Amino acid sequence: MPTGELEYKLAELAAKLDKPERENLKLLLSMAAGGLISGHASTDDREAQKQALDIAQKSLPLLQRNPKHAVPDGIVHIGRAPFFADDDLEALDKESRLYRSHAKRFHNHYVASDAPVAKEIALSSAINEFLTDKVGPALPTNKANYLYYDSPGLGIDPHVDKDVFSLNVLTMLEHSGARKSVLKLYPNGTTPITLELQPGESLVFLADRVTHERTPTTGDENIRLVSFGYAIL
Ligand SMILES: [Fe+2]
Structure with a gap:
């Protein structure tokens, strides 16, 4: 599945959320990333796992409210x-x-x-x-x-x-x-x-x-x- 720049779409979504909603999105993405790194994925499809981890990791540092101070790699x-x-x-x-x-x-x-x-x-x-x-x-x-x-x-x-x-x-x-x-x-x-x-x-x-x-x-x-x-x- 082509993912394009899904991480930027997630960042755009985060910009429209209020603080608690943004914190929840952050939590979900970080739990997903931690689970994938620890080998707790529900699929054996390695490529899909790699893609999902890549998107979760890249999107997390982009979720700050003020894009002026975004730190792309965290x-x-x-x-x-x-x-x-x-x-x-x-x-x-x-x-x-x-x-x-x-x-x-x-x-x-x-x-x-x-x-x-x-x-x-x-x-x-x-x-x-x-x-x-x-x-x-x-x-x-x-x-x-x-x-x-x-x-x-x-x-x-x-x-x-x-x-x-x-x-x-x-x-x-x-x-x-x-x-x-x-x-x-x-x-x-x-x-x-x-x-x-x-x-x-x-x-x-x-x-x-x-x-x-x-x-x-x-x-x-x-x-x-x-x-x-x-x-x-
Ligand atoms: Fe720590």
Whole structure:
């Protein structure tokens, strides 16, 4: 079946919906994409699966209300972020080590929230100005989590995040040991972008629209990250 540019038609449809309707459309498309990547399709037709995944993945980043700030592949920034001073990164690194003992297991990794330094830095005007410039007004959701993948076999399966992490600023604080685990993003169908963030580098992306996963850690691998959540207005 020719699909043409169905993703743009879905984006046009989304522009006519109100916010809750658009959120529902986003949820349906992201569940479809996650299910297809995880192999839960109801058909064995590989070509149809590939086409459906391609359309779902391409349409999700186009569903923002303000087309001026549309991010076609859902990836806003990769690398050292201009909004973090060295002092910020040092403070986050220090606090994340202290908060390891507070972390609770969540699926296949460990999460510590309510850390005061992380919550304060997530509200900084430098981050706010950067995000507003790139994607339009973004509201901090008061979500600032430290993530730990520090024993063999930890990771996270392909998924999209909830609204509170619509826009995610994810920063690597430590990746030591075997360094086999990678972050994979699926902005365009089945071919992933593989990322190996270095300590101090950030990924800023539309986490509720781009399917992403962390592949399992091995051996003595030790990964610490900090994740700030924002909602796009
Ligand atoms: Fe996520």
